Amino acid sequence: MNFDILVVGAGPAGLNAALTAAQAGARVGLVDDNALAGGQVWRQGPHHRASAHARAVFDQIDTFVRRGALTHLTGTRIVQALPERRLLAEDAHDARVLGYDRLIVASGARERFLPYPGWTLPGVTGAGGLQALMKGGMDVRGERIVIAGSGPLLLAAAITARAQGASVVALVEQAGSASVRRFAAQLVRTPAKLGQALRMRFDLRATPYWCGSYVIEACGETRLTHVRVQRGNEAVSVACDRLACAYGLVPNASLGAELGCRIDDQPLAGVRDAVIVVDDWQATSVEHVYAAGECTGVGGMELSAVEGCIAAHAALGERARAQARFAGRERYRRFAARLSEAFVLDARLRDLASPQTTFCRCEDVAFGDVAQHRSWxxxxxxxxxxxxxxxxxxCGTAASFCFGWTQGIPRPPLAPARIGTLLAAQAED
Structure with missing residues (x-):
C-alpha cells in the first residue's frame, strides 16, 4: 500500500492533516490503532456522542473514504520503520507494509502517572483513561469518583463522569489556587477556551475543587474504597468507588525517534519531556517527514488541528496556504505556554511512593529497588x-520526574507484535 501522504494518528492533528491532503487530491492513508477515528480528545463510543465540530470532520473523512481518495486503516498500529520510506504495521489479522512519499506523524500524547501507595489497586485509572472507559461503554452510574492530578483534563473528565450518571465527590488539583486563578484570568486571550472553561466550571459548581492538594494514598483490600488527600497541612480521607489520577500529558515521540527525527527535551509543566522537533512548516529533521499535534509538544486540541493543516499544506508544497495558518498557531502556542506555566508539578509529588510501592507495573519492581540505581x-x-x-x-516517564533520568531512544518494535509481522518485514527486505 503506497500513498502520496501517509498520516499516523487519527486525533485532531491527524484528521485535519488527512482531510487537508485529501481535499488537495493526494492519495492519502490514515492509520490509527483505535477502532474509530477521534484519538483521545474526540473519542467516540456507544454512550458518547462527539461534538458537532468533530462529527463534521468525521463525516468529511468518511466521504473521502467512500470516494476511494482516502484509505483509513483502523485498529492498526505501527510496529517499525523500514528503509525506503516504508512503515511496518499490523492489525488484528495481518501485517502490512505502508509506503509513502510524505509522512505526517500525529501520534499525540499519553497520560503521566506518578507512583504513590495503592496506585495499582483495581478502581484506580488516569483521568483520560477514565474518560476513554466511559466513552467506550463502561457503566459508572451511581459510583462515587475522585478525579485528581493536574490541568484542565480534570474538569473534562468530571463533566463526562457526571453525564454518565456518576457522582464526582472531589476534584483534586495539585497546582496552587493562585496559579489556577491567574491561568483562568488569562483565558480572555482565547475566547473559545474561556467559554468552554466557564461552561465546565458552572456545570461543576457543586463539586468541591481543591487546589494545592494531591492524593497521597489509594486505600482498599481487593479494590479501592477510599483515598487520602493532602490538603495543606491536613490529610483527609474521601470515600469513593473510583479514583482517576494523572499529572498532565507526555508527548508520544517514539515513532519520530525510530525514524531518526531530532528529539529534544521541552519543559512541560516543569518537567523536561521528549518531543519531536519541527520547523515553521512542521517539518522534522528527516526529509519527507513532518510531525503535528502533541507529539511536538502538548498544547490542546485547537493547536493540534492547526498544526495538522500546516503540515499537510507544507507536505503538498502549498507554502502560502501553510503560512496563512501561522498566526492561529502562534496564538494557541501562547496558550500552551501559559498552561504549562500554571500547572507546574509540585516537587513533593516525587516523594509520595514508599520503598515498597510498586514502581514498574509490568515487571513488578518496587520503588526502593529502582531508587538505588544511578540511571534508567x-x-x-x-x-x-x-x-x-x-x-x-x-515507569520510564515516572522515573524522569522522580529521579531526573532520561530514557534514551526506544528500540523496535514500537509495540508488542506477532512473530509473523516481524517475519513479514524480513520478507520485504
Missing amino acids: RDAKLHTRCGMGPCQGKI
Missing part, C-alpha cells in the same frame, strides 16, 4: 524496570 539504564539492567509490555511508557 542501570535500573533496567539490574531490575528489569521498563522491560515489560509497555516498554517504560509508564
Whole structure:
C-alpha cells in the first residue's frame, strides 16, 4: 500500500492533516490503532456522542473514504520503520507494509502517572483513561469518583463522569489556587477556551475543587474504597468507588525517534519531556517527514488541528496556504505556554511512593529497588524496570520526574507484535 501522504494518528492533528491532503487530491492513508477515528480528545463510543465540530470532520473523512481518495486503516498500529520510506504495521489479522512519499506523524500524547501507595489497586485509572472507559461503554452510574492530578483534563473528565450518571465527590488539583486563578484570568486571550472553561466550571459548581492538594494514598483490600488527600497541612480521607489520577500529558515521540527525527527535551509543566522537533512548516529533521499535534509538544486540541493543516499544506508544497495558518498557531502556542506555566508539578509529588510501592507495573519492581540505581539504564539492567509490555511508557516517564533520568531512544518494535509481522518485514527486505 503506497500513498502520496501517509498520516499516523487519527486525533485532531491527524484528521485535519488527512482531510487537508485529501481535499488537495493526494492519495492519502490514515492509520490509527483505535477502532474509530477521534484519538483521545474526540473519542467516540456507544454512550458518547462527539461534538458537532468533530462529527463534521468525521463525516468529511468518511466521504473521502467512500470516494476511494482516502484509505483509513483502523485498529492498526505501527510496529517499525523500514528503509525506503516504508512503515511496518499490523492489525488484528495481518501485517502490512505502508509506503509513502510524505509522512505526517500525529501520534499525540499519553497520560503521566506518578507512583504513590495503592496506585495499582483495581478502581484506580488516569483521568483520560477514565474518560476513554466511559466513552467506550463502561457503566459508572451511581459510583462515587475522585478525579485528581493536574490541568484542565480534570474538569473534562468530571463533566463526562457526571453525564454518565456518576457522582464526582472531589476534584483534586495539585497546582496552587493562585496559579489556577491567574491561568483562568488569562483565558480572555482565547475566547473559545474561556467559554468552554466557564461552561465546565458552572456545570461543576457543586463539586468541591481543591487546589494545592494531591492524593497521597489509594486505600482498599481487593479494590479501592477510599483515598487520602493532602490538603495543606491536613490529610483527609474521601470515600469513593473510583479514583482517576494523572499529572498532565507526555508527548508520544517514539515513532519520530525510530525514524531518526531530532528529539529534544521541552519543559512541560516543569518537567523536561521528549518531543519531536519541527520547523515553521512542521517539518522534522528527516526529509519527507513532518510531525503535528502533541507529539511536538502538548498544547490542546485547537493547536493540534492547526498544526495538522500546516503540515499537510507544507507536505503538498502549498507554502502560502501553510503560512496563512501561522498566526492561529502562534496564538494557541501562547496558550500552551501559559498552561504549562500554571500547572507546574509540585516537587513533593516525587516523594509520595514508599520503598515498597510498586514502581514498574509490568515487571513488578518496587520503588526502593529502582531508587538505588544511578540511571534508567542501570535500573533496567539490574531490575528489569521498563522491560515489560509497555516498554517504560509508564515507569520510564515516572522515573524522569522522580529521579531526573532520561530514557534514551526506544528500540523496535514500537509495540508488542506477532512473530509473523516481524517475519513479514524480513520478507520485504
